[in-house]
Amino acid sequence: MSTHHPGSQKDQHALNAYISLLRCTETVTSDTCRHLAAEKLTVGQFGTLEALYHLGPLCQRDIGKKLLKTGGNVTTVVGNLEKRALVERRRMPEDRRYYSVALTETGQELIARIMPRHIENITTRLAVLSLQEQDELRRLCRKLGLAS
Amino acid sequence: MSTHHPGSQKDQHALNAYISLLRCTETVTSDTCRHLAAEKLTVGQFGTLEALYHLGPLCQRDIGKKLLKTGGNVTTVVGNLEKRALVERRRMPEDRRYYSVALTETGQELIARIMPRHIENITTRLAVLSLQEQDELRRLCRKLGLAS
């Protein structure tokens, strides 16, 4: 890092962009997810229900991959959803290490009832940006996010 | 919402943009903060130290505002930092409701030692985007984030 000057132009651009990215994500998520409190759902619980709703039954490992969370966390969240009978676990006979996690009827109804409002929240919130700007934001985020 | 068609073009642009935004923020934060584990610091603890480092002593309410966290959370995080003698609380005589939270010498040394690496992580990570793209990302995020 001999050529790296702390506090350089490069740093400033990167830091400013990153800080704005962080705060934007936090406020948008906070705003669009506020309605979940009325159903006593956390963001992680909602994300799990949503994944099962769109993708069908998943094993916990795949849920974790989708939500970018650890296995231990998935155990907890799925456990809490199961307590409320919104999902159920079934052992897979062909490989008994796996559980298949699926929405129950109650869970299906709940997520189907909530999703429209959630999508509307996101669409309304994002409407501050033009469709072109939304696409550009997506492009930049994908480019940046896939650089892992 | 009579004019709102679920699954419309508008929804798709917004959802795609929002999902990319979420995943980007999660992966970038995860990558740039990984080094904190070596110091046994959580992201929240680091954020608190960083705020005190750049802004000087703050009361807990201002720390919460800065990190977008609740008062109860600040109590916990500052408490854990205090246990490790990285910060200290002092009652403000002019208004005894407030604490002034400040870095200790140890805390100062720690954050000063860690910051360069952290900034470098961010700068390196963001370098996938050109400086113009970083500025555009910042502009879009600010526009979107300030719409609360």
Added chain:
DNA sequence: GGATGATAGTTTAATATTAAACCATTTACG
């Protein structure tokens, strides 16, 4: 000056979250 209300911080109860150690099952391979 004493009730009223606002404000800073804490506590409590519940869930989330991670890393690390662990258990159970399956797969690889000698």
Added chain:
DNA sequence: CGTAAATGGTTTAATATTAAACTATCATCC
């Protein structure tokens, strides 16, 4: 086969996080 490695899930211990109820202090204003 039978052991070793890999894999899915759980547990544990610690911290984070929130909402809601609470304490203490300060400000307002009759």
